[in-house]
Amino acid sequence: MSDLPPASSVKRWLVTTNHKDVGVLYLLTALFFLLLGGVLALLIRMQLWVPGPSILSGRAYNEAVTTHGLLMVFWFLSPFAFGFANYVVPLQIGAKDLAFPRLNALSYWLYLFSGLLMMVSFFQGGTYDAGWTMYAPLNIPEYSPMVGGTTAVLALLMFVVSVTMGTVNFLVTIHYGKAEGMGMWNIPLFTWSILLTVWMMLFAFAALLGALLLLGSDRIIGTLYFTATGTEDSSLLWAHLFWFFGHPEVYIVFFPALGVMLEIFQTFSGRRLVGRKWVILAMILIAVQSFLVWMHHMFLTNINLEIKTIMMATTIGISLPFDLIVFALIYTLVKGRVQFTTPFLFSLGALLLFILGGITGVFLGAVVLDYEFRGTYWVVAHFHYVMFGGATALFGALYYWYPKMTGRMYDEFLGKLHFGTFFVGFNLLYFPLFLAWETPRRVFEYNVELITWHQLATIGGFIVAASFLIMFYNLYVSYWNGEPAGANPWEFSRTAEWAIDSPPPLENWPGRASYADGSLSFIETPSTTHAADGGQVAEPGVVEEFLEVHEPTETEAVHDEPHEDHASIWPFGIGVGLFVLFLGLSGLHGAELQGPHYLAAIAVGVGLSGYALLGFGFEQFHAPEAAIAERWPFEGIGKTKLGVWFFLASDVVVFGAVIGAFIFIRAGMGWGAWETVPPDPLPGLVNTFVLLTSSFTVILALVAAERKSKRGLLGALGATFVLGLTFLGIKAWEWSYEFSIGIYPQTSIEASVYYVTTGLHGLHVVLGMLIAGFMLYRIYSVDAYLEDHRPVEFFGLYWHFVDIVWVFLFPLFYLM
């Protein structure tokens, strides 16, 4: 716990947990990765100026193509959108911050350090070069031998961890923290789009996490998941896992942009959205259906006609709700008073680009056409129109919320110049690629007849790049010299972020936001009119008509917290620690240590992150939480418990992916052809009893905590800890015996799957025991959890989950 330094101090930006600060950090970092990915794109376009090798070698070209894709999709698009989400979502729903501010800061630091790890990978003999889709078996060290390739996979793994934490955070924030009177239907559309985005992320990124764990273990330990050569088992495993994530990912990056369009179209046409409920329903439908179309990326594999037909139908089906949304946007303009400001131009441009991307997407939906378009520039042009076209709206968002974030207006002329240059450059860049569509993807040889189109595209690429120089200049100069923006620079805005000063004060508004009487008001109680610690006094910022003062209700009086924290150094510390640790792990590339310095990095990384995690755990941190809020359908459940549930839901998918991979491989081999790895099921059986007993002791611990019995709590939780140790001890003995008779993870695919799956479960047990050990220490030293026993309950949820997973693993790996 520490006070938040002023914005001019560097320290502020290392310790801040405030959603607006973190949002700004996300935006700046994402723009940096846009530049990096953009430079790589320019390299690609320069190589394509004429057919054949020129400035880049074959490997360097593949690295450029691969990392351009990875950086833009993972380190630019989503984080850029989540910069806005961080800043705006709490404001729009009337919350003071995200549900878990420190976790939010941790998400950011893991994002930044995962990006740095990605950059380091370029200097480890070359980075990953097997395409952003990372198809197997090109993704294993045998075919992609650079150490940097392993680092890139680890960087992605770290990024996914960051996303998972952010996902849980946003889900709880939006479901749990909406101002009184704001029901689900009343959520502003940008927030709606973020809500659906994080729901998709929760499951899609968990599948990617599962896939990356397998790939990481192949690259580091040398397991055999994707060494599919000559066997039928796992050659499509990666494609299924990746696209199960990959297709929802398309909507994950597009939805925030859509939300921005919906918001900006309303503000600058002075109209409410036409068919609002239908638009929301359409978005929900898309979010659900996005998990049912992934095999359309695999139409040319040998999946059978029936499945192709189903996937074709679901693919066409998912395009229809988008039609409705597009028409809703267009009809919203009718009878409006359309103001052609920079944000509106970018949103309108995004809509036009998306229409083109959508129409060309229908071509791909027809399987016979897809057969020919597969692997060509048609696909390249199409997805740039959709994804980068979507990002166009995000630049609109940057101009739209820039006055809110900085308190100053951007230069409107330069903004429009940026748009004009960008839009012309964009179409000059990507439209010719439709005309040159017969060019194979990721190839720098092409039919010389197409050279005009490729050269036009290259010119367009440089124009797009130049347009961003205008943007950076504009935003920089306006930050110092722009006109003061005031609380609300837009005539027809209506969401809550415009009802407070720009930039908003630390805790957003005095008292709490409420829509209870049908429109926004900030309800102050006399006791909450103190200045927030380390921040400004809030009152001067508020547009006065919204201010109300009343006596506290009973609920508020109980929940009134005198002190709210906004600073913690530990998220940054954990980020640094994990960065060093992951960098060290990359040195285990191909099960061979690449040098002693990597080993040192692992040791330092474990030490640093362990220290920082302890600091995180011991820190007293009060997050702002509204006493009165709309929480449907989670009224009856606590904030942290809801977070634990969301986390476990994603963990179910991680295990689902890993166990699914096992079933996929085994079914491919023939179920009976699989050789059971453990020579004797007895240790597994004993461990099953041990874990089930530990589930029972966890329940006893909760009962003891409820009865405020310190001894009982210590005893029961201690017993759980000892049982966990027993489980791990038996496991260690079992593994060492198996090693002694020559069964290693690298021995056979069966052994790989056995060690990785049970190992992942073992890691969950280790994590659980670390938490249990921490809790035991706290009970022993400061009588923790006797007043508030909820943490024991959360731990119990997690522990039961880990036990249930074992109940599935035991028969799968020991008996069948």
Added chain:
Amino acid sequence: MMYPTLSHASPLAPLPRLPGDEWGTQVQLFEEIFLVFLALGTIVGIVVVSYTLYNAYKYRDRGEETGEYDRPVLGELPTGEGGGRKLFLSFFLSAVIVISLVAWTYGALLYVEAGPSEQGTDENLDVDVVGFQFGWEFEYPNGHTETNELRVPADRVVTLTITSTDVWHNFGIPDLRVKADAIPGQTSETWFLAEEPGEHVAWCFELCGVGHSDMVADVIVMEPDEFEEWYEDPEAYENDEEADEDDVEEGEEAADEAADDEEDADDETETVAGAVVAR
């Protein structure tokens, strides 16, 4: 026999067939469908984009209210506007276009999927294609293998059985509109029919490593008689190549490439690829 159902399913013109031939080629099929999609896509695109721009311009802000409108105000609880009927009408219309278009192509998909193999004809030439880092190997029914050069007869269905020995590749001949994944451990099947003798290039359409850009093979479509001659004894044919090329020149339109080939006939792979791919 899927082809006739195609014409029933089609709200538009039936797909063309080769005169005197039961099957259309994949080239014709693709051109037809692509053209229809392109035409409709262009029309829909122009209509929707123009309509959007028209409305944006027509309802531009003139600085004053021209009628009685209930504009959004700051702090109101977000709600929507009416206008659902028009929305659903447009939605319905677009859905009809998209669904009928794709349903129309479904018949063609069945045709391509079923392929000529369903006919059980012995006339087909079956070639096994094996992708490797970085090239293609073609194996003919008589056991003859070629690397980076696929010779096929004109006017005869060629069925390809495609796999890979190392990583994922994708075999495609853009000119002939044929493409399939080459996946280690699995086989994919496809077919094509080249109407005229000529030379084409096969590319790899899936990123497969450092040599991906150079992973090209020549596809040489020969007169059926000539192909038979080559197929009977490829070695003799290659030795006798100069004479053959004279035949080609006499019998067919004299290609400039053929003249080039004469100059350095010993490395034909490079020359043909070089004719198409400028370096």
